[in-house]
Amino acid sequence: xxxxxxxxxxxxxxxxxxxxxxxxxxxxxxxxxxxxxxxxxxxxxxxxxxxxxxxxxxxxxxxxxxxxxxxxxxxxxxxxxxxxxxxxxxxxxxxxxxxxxxxxxxxxxxxxxxxxxxxxxxxxxxxxxxxxxxxxxxxxxxxxxxxxxxxxxxxxxxxxxxxxxxxxxxxxxxxxxxxxxxxxxxxxxxxxxxxxxxxxxxxxxxxxxx
Numbered sequence: 001x002x003x004x005x006x007x008x009x010x011x012x013x014x015x016x017x018x019x020x021x022x023x024x025x026x027x028x029x030x031x032x033x034x035x036x037x038x039x040x041x042x043x044x045x046x047x048x049x050x051x052x053x054x055x056x057x058x059x060x061x062x063x064x065x066x067x068x069x070x071x072x073x074x075x076x077x078x079x080x081x082x083x084x085x086x087x088x089x090x091x092x093x094x095x096x097x098x099x100x101x102x103x104x105x106x107x108x109x110x111x112x113x114x115x116x117x118x119x120x121x122x123x124x125x126x127x128x129x130x131x132x133x134x135x136x137x138x139x140x141x142x143x144x145x146x147x148x149x150x151x152x153x154x155x156x157x158x159x160x161x162x163x164x165x166x167x168x169x170x171x172x173x174x175x176x177x178x179x180x181x182x183x184x185x186x187x188x189x190x191x192x193x194x195x196x197x198x199x200x201x202x203x204x205x206x207x208x209x210x
Contacts, residue, residue: 001060001089001172009167013037015178016160027182029175032162038172040179050081051172051179061089061176063183075180090119090173092180102126106177126181129161133177142166143174 014030029038036054050059059081066074073094079087088109095103104122111119121137124130124145131145143165163178165171 001170001176005170005172006168007171011165011171013163013165013171013175014160015163015182027179038175040182048083049179049183051176060172063176063180065183073184077176077180092177094184104177104181120177122177122181126185131178131181133174142169143171145178 012032014032014034015027016030017027027040028036029040030036038054038060039052041050041052041059047065049063051061051063052058053060062078062081062083064076064078064083066076075092077089077092078084079089090106090108093105093107095105102123102125105118106120106122107117108119111117119136120142121134122131123134124132129145129147132141133143134140135142143163146162146164163174165174
């Protein structure tokens, strides 16, 4: 996202819904003292969402979910409010899911190799707050969720959690990954195509029973 988001020390970021100005179903990201850093705009616009930089009040990234009938969720992230290919930052794909644990693979736009040569992987359960983000196909953890509120100096709600980010890791990038996981797990609006699919199934069932 930018060198301004890479700090030379470990960083704790708080994700919460109870920060002033955050509407229901959206997330705010603050430091441990409650200073807003990012806002997640949870309203979908043409199947796109936006992560806003709290300092500039401008979209930092736009998130697009690619519709797919397969079991693999696919997401694309673009710089700012863009949706142009030249502004693509990275792609995220859900590779597998076992119970509450899911494996995601992240490919940076600069990675022109096949998808199995991924740059980051995400393992764990979002609802269990056990997510860990690894560098490539290694055991090196660059960020991880935790439930504890140690060192957090702001009101705590039951859905809040902390993400610890390693030094020199782009924390805006990590926030964008967590936001996509949030989008994947919160109740989703029914896709516009689903009513047509349901009607088609109903017609087939009616024809079979007549």
